[in-house]
Amino acid sequence: MKTIVTTAGRPTDLTIQLAKNASSKLGLPYIDRQKRTVTQLQQHYQSDVLVAAKSRWEYHGLKSTEPFFYHPSSAMFRLKRVARGEHDPFLDVCQLQPGDSFLDCTLGYASDSLLAAYAVCETGTIHGCEANPVLAFILNEAFHEGRTDHMEFKTLMNRIQIISSDAVTYLKQLEDQSVDVVYMDPMFETSIEESVNISPLRALGIQDTLNEEWVHEAKRVAKKRVVLKAHYTSPWFEEFDFNQIKRPNTKFHYGFIEKAAFNN
CATH class of the missing domain: 3.40.50.150 (Vaccinia Virus protein VP39)
Incomplete structure (x- = not known):
């Protein structure tokens, strides 16, 4: 499954740089958010979406109903x-x-x-x-x-x-x-x-x-x-x-x- 990298809905200089750095490190395309929802990006690019949020990363799978982000679970x-x-x-x-x-x-x-x-x-x-x-x-x-x-x-x-x-x-x-x-x-x-x-x-x-x-x-x-x-x-x-x-x-x-x- 293809993955693209973008920022949170309201990007900052920090999240833009984080997203571009991740894009380069992972060899994945960086896509400007342009006020689009994650669902819109998923459907347009038929892709999973890695989002640089303010304090964490979120990984939205095309076939998942909720994002993955790190938490220590049990x-x-x-x-x-x-x-x-x-x-x-x-x-x-x-x-x-x-x-x-x-x-x-x-x-x-x-x-x-x-x-x-x-x-x-x-x-x-x-x-x-x-x-x-x-x-x-x-x-x-x-x-x-x-x-x-x-x-x-x-x-x-x-x-x-x-x-x-x-x-x-x-x-x-x-x-x-x-x-x-x-x-x-x-x-x-x-x-x-x-x-x-x-x-x-x-x-x-x-x-x-x-x-x-x-x-x-x-x-x-x-x-x-x-x-x-x-x-x-x-x-x-x-x-x-x-x-x-x-x-x-x-x-x-x-x-x-x-x-x-x-x-x-």
Whole structure:
């Protein structure tokens, strides 16, 4: 799907420059807003529209009813719970320790990566892959340039390096056993109606399907664990030999493969 770059409805010198900079960086056409609505631009150019607003980026998909913009999603309340000493199922299965390295193969809103950044502390490293280059750009701008209305987790955001690449391509560049935990959450496998907050991401994200090559590369790169999040009915747990952690009354489960299981 083609994407164009423009400004908010009332452009300023700043938003015009931001839009032109994004146009150059992403190799996308810059279009003068000329008081047109986003819908008018979408229909005229048959394109997605990346908008430089005053304090954030908005990504309006031609087939989406609402824009994507960065917000921490479930990380907001999950981090507060963890800080109070409560358990988080994601952290329980990853078993991250201070100083660990973590690769999120499917970054999305980076909610899980923010939890991982909390767990590995300032001595750890977090990398996250986002296959859609425009989404990767928005996340990088939010995390490292302050282009978001949500800066309450700035310290954690600064720990996350965003990789504009699909997971398999990036994994192939890494050395054997070079990352402590490799995490995969191919969210598009099964639509979960309760997850309304990811609907803009669902419309714009790359729809990855877990396959043998992906799992093989994850197992090669992981030093401690490969972790999978998937719908509780997913055949992937059994197909790829993940130990499925069954959680009553939840739509998704976690699974893991220990280092010992694939290094012997």
